[in-house]
Amino acid sequence: MVPLTDCQRIGVGLVGFGLFFVLFGMLLYFDSVLLAFGNILFLSGLVFIIGFRRTFTFFFQWPKLKGTSFFMGGVLIVLMRWPLLGMLLEAYGFITLFRSDPRFLALLDLSLLQLLQKVGDSSSMV
Structure with a gap:
């Protein structure tokens, strides 16, 4: 497990809340205030x-400028x-940004598999 600094822990919380909102x-029919x-x-x-x-160098690389825009x-x-x-x-830009990064696609595939396994294991009929 990688140790996180306090600043990174705050960032993880902000990203989590951002994804939640x-x-x-x-879910609330594209409420613009919550999305923003x-x-x-x-x-x-x-x-x-x-x-x-x-963050700046990631988003503003020349090959990723289309996805960023x-x-x-x-x-x-x-x-x-x-x-x-x-x-x-945003969805098109996100896909365009991360389409060329094989590490992201592998991480996404792995996390989706783990999520599906947890859902399959936790659902019991008893």
Whole structure:
């Protein structure tokens, strides 16, 4: 287990709350306030976890500029209270950002498998 600094622990909490608010906003028929709040928490948590400079260099690399522009444009569209269009742009930007990173895809595949195994193990009919 990797030890986390206090700043990184705060970042993990912010990312968790951000994802919660985004999912909750989508469940409440794309509530723009919850989605905007979730986006802001998610991005600020990312800065707390990996640092401002590494976050900036990740998003603004030349090959990832298309994905970054769609993702950040989607955040701006959500902030302007067009949540459905904004979330579609964000999703496309997120996929474009991480499509070329095989480590992310492997981590996503592994975490989905573990989640499905936990769900399958915990559901008993007794």
